[in-house]
Amino acid sequence: MTRPSRNTLAPLAACLLAACPLQAQEDVKLTEEDQAKLDAYNVFRADIDSFLPTVNVYDAEALPVTFPFRDVMAHVVVDVSFDGETALPFMLDTGAPTIVTYEIIEAWGGEVVFESPGMAGGNTLIWTPTTLIPAATVQDVLPITKLTAGAGWEAGSAFYCITQHGLLGAPAMRNGVWQIDYGANEVTVAASADQLDHIEGAIALPFTIKPGTTSPTPHVQLQIGKETLEFVVDSGGGIPLTINTDDFASLGVEMPGNAPRMANIGGGAAGAFDIALTSLQLPVSLAGTEITTTVFVGDGMAPGVAGNMGHMFLKDFVVTFDWSTQMMHLDPLAEDGSVSGMTDVPAAGIGLQPDGSLMVTSLALGGRADVAGLTIGEKVVAVNGQDVSGNDPDLYCALSAAGIDTITTEAGETYDVSPIEGFLIGGK
Template sequence: MNVTGYIISLCCAVFFTAHSQTADDIRKMVNDVGADNSNFYYEIPFEYPGEIVIRAEVGGELHNFLFDTGGYTMIDAALLQKNNFTILGKQLLSSTNGLAKETDIVKAGQFNIGGLVFNDVKAYCIELDNSPKLQCMVDGGIIGSAIIQNYIWQIDYPNKKIIVTDNIERLPGMEGALKIPVYLNGNLQPYFMSRINGRSQWLMFDTGCASQLWIGDKDATNFIDTAPAKTKIIGGSVETHHGRVSDGINVFKADCVVNGLEFNATPAYYREGSGLTLFGNPVIKDYIVTLNFAQGEMYFKPIKEKPAAKQWEGFGFTLEYMEGDYKIATVIAGTAAEKAGLVPGDRITVINGKKITCPDFCGCWQEFSQLLENSQEVILTANKNGKARQVKITKGKIF
């Protein structure tokens, strides 16, 4: 598994409400979605640039949305301005990276997701301009827990489709799927019990989290002293719907067991100020995941007869487009990249003998991600203090 340049996680929580409405009033309003469909079966294509991205029609036009079991339904401010949606109130909304902003709650009306219609949808209004990686993937916003909890959704990664229905018997290939009991909290976010390094731990199943394991800072204290391996991502940052926060990100080696399913040697990320503990979307690469939250359950079925044993491997660095230059964004302590002297901010001009020419953040993010995913060795020309040098790095085990 390759570590990304920074972690994206879109879980959110309410701190307090403005005006005369209580937190419970706001929660009930946002979670109240008109879902009157019956006896249906739809197949919805999705893309996976590290997040599950689906198309939905809002205001008469199609837009890209994240499919996020851990978040509220949200729309970009541009949609609010274009459609003149009614603003119902404001609320201080927090996010996983510790940022909190007063956010408009709007009546966004009808959402059409692949033919499945939801009426009277309420959504939080966010500004995607603050989140560069998120902006590369979506222009609409986030399909959140208030919509997802109504029906049964099967995420089929090999075929890049989500099947949604109101009858689980209509789903293909459920034989042999392992049932996981799920608890929904007051925000309709799904939790299941796990064991991490032999210790019981509640996890939120969050398809908006690009890391398999993200550990809240308080929960992390239960594991870090006895973890079999630890490291740190230098220059890391955490991006959510509110923007990015730059910070060192700590990582420890975790063996995670969920109702008999084993996820061994998994990097578990944590940082100060992040309170939620999450189980993210990379699991869909190995399992067909079926969500039936209304019945308090979800299902994992292996895509292969037995998912391959994994270890955390990579080059130990990431690249980003920054202000017209191409620079080292992060370096993992103890890896070949750090030993070769790479540090965040080093300017890179040539990779494998080819000059870098991608024109902007999104184009470079896609190009660099594919390069580091598909290569086993890279040769960089790094410039620092006006001096150029070549650095050869081989992909290897981190732990």
């Protein structure tokens, strides 16, 4: 299989920027090759309803099954095996199709069934070949036959500490009812919702999927201020609710002049780009149930929709996705139905670069590291006093898991980057 040019997916310090479905946008310029691929893809999609039931199949009579997941850097991670023996960590992500490395495709993949277009961070068109993998097993208990998987996950990407192998996306989940219990760190997959707890009395939030799509990411409508906006449900994104700047402007909600702000370096197929995020606490209506939660406002996070509903919002619920009824159930973990939202953030965050080096990728503006002179983009040579100039990603992952308190930059300056308590609600 011919590999396309390197497509390094890099997250914001608090945001996973997954490729989003292609939208009709005037600033997207199609080449002749792009147009030919798009025409072929549209022919394939015209018969999509007969194709989807034949792939990503599991034995309904063997359901329900329950298995544990790991919370790794605010991402749900499960093990997937393609040979019945080798367990590989995968991110569970409703906001994207299944994507794997080329090594997995070459070892266990089959025919390429289509190439799908998408928009990545930076408004760049990308093409992902989707291959049929004959068999996969999740956590040793959930066999999936004819798994559809896009090729192109980079083992050395910025998600290195989360998974070097890929993500298990919405297509792999659509033929069952998936329940993520963020309180017990368990996933249950059932044939129908009546096999599950946490349905009766939960918030019932209808969702839609884009017509003709091969990746059925849920889209929900939330009322904020005077408007109802559409959000992508992105269980793979280590973020709370995010709203694009223009959509936020339509709400009739005044942004406080002293609202907490963060500078970030984001990334996508177009490479790195700067993004500013402003945080505030807002009342949000979910199918008539009002909660107050943390909302980030910024640009470039969710092309084609108003924003994302990510892990840092979902973590306060038992979340059930039922594609057969297109219903999402949110059962709050707190007895009073409240959500914790986000209050604390690191004074600065660092991220892996393609060469294994570390760079400052987020900065709490007005926080201690910012005031002390740290800037976005500086190279980091030591973490918690330990030399990381050898570009060892495994060392960085171990340090991140233990908690990062100080960083030293290439200029020789050391900064306190530990979490700032209450920063997102006005603390410094």
